[in-house]
Amino acid sequence: MVKKSISLKDILNLWVSQKKDTNHISIDELYDFLNQNVSLERRAEIMEHLIRCSVCSKKLKELMEAEEKANAMDVVFLKAAATFKPEWPIRVQTEGGKYIVTISPHEEEPERGLITVEVDRYWTRQIEGRPIVVRDGNKRELLRGTVINGKVAGKLDKLSDIELNGIIIEQG
Numbered sequence: 001m002v003k004k005s006i007s008l009k010d011i012l013n014l015w016v017s018q019k020k021d022t023n024h025i026s027i028d029e030l031y032d033f034l035n036q037n038v039s040l041e042r043r044a045e046i047m048e049h050l051i052r053c054s055v056c057s058k059k060l061k062e063l064m065e066a067e068e069k070a071n072a073m074d075v076v077f078l079k080a081a082a083t084f085k086p087e088w089p090i091r092v093q094t095e096g097g098k099y100i101v102t103i104s105p106h107e108e109e110p111e112r113g114l115i116t117v118e119v120d121r122y123w124t125r126q127i128e129g130r131p132i133v134v135r136d137g138n139k140r141e142l143l144r145g146t147v148i149n150g151k152v153a154g155k156l157d158k159l160s161d162i163e164l165n166g167i168i169i170e171q172g
């Protein structure tokens with residue numbers, strides 16, 4: 001009979017696998033935790049878990065980074081009917097209320113036009129002087145520029161190709 005010895009590595013593996021089997025914090029709860037939407041008692045438990053758990057603290061860090069990125073973005077969602085056949089000129093406010101996007105075609109050349117992004121008055125101080133990038137729902141870049149006097153404007157072509165639903169404005 002061969003004597004089977006347990007190596008230190010086996011013990012370590014066992015220990016690690018048992019450690020892994022703790023109840024991780026769900027993304028939803030981490031999100032609530034970030035936004036101070038959990039009870040004080042639960043908050044203390046989560047913090048204690050985060051100190052011990054590299055998996056969850058990494059998730060939290062990623063969530064914080066994603067949230068920061070999302071805060072620097074705003075988006076236009078249109079109703080299905082509006083995306084099907086837009087009526088020009090189009091003037092829409094982004095979901096977060098930060099920007100008003102206007103696209104107006106040239107009178108003689110309807111495929112060419114002008115895009116203007118105006119920063120809502122409430123956000124002017126925060127966004128003034130910053131670069132922004134505007135992309136349509138297909139990620140086509142529509143405009144890139146620095147906000148001056150609450151505005152950025154530029155020329156556009158191929159207006160009928162623009163996917164208006166899902167226009168994203170990102171602070172660069």
Ligand SMILES: [Zn+2]
Nearest residue numbers: 024025053056
């Ligand atoms: Zn965890």
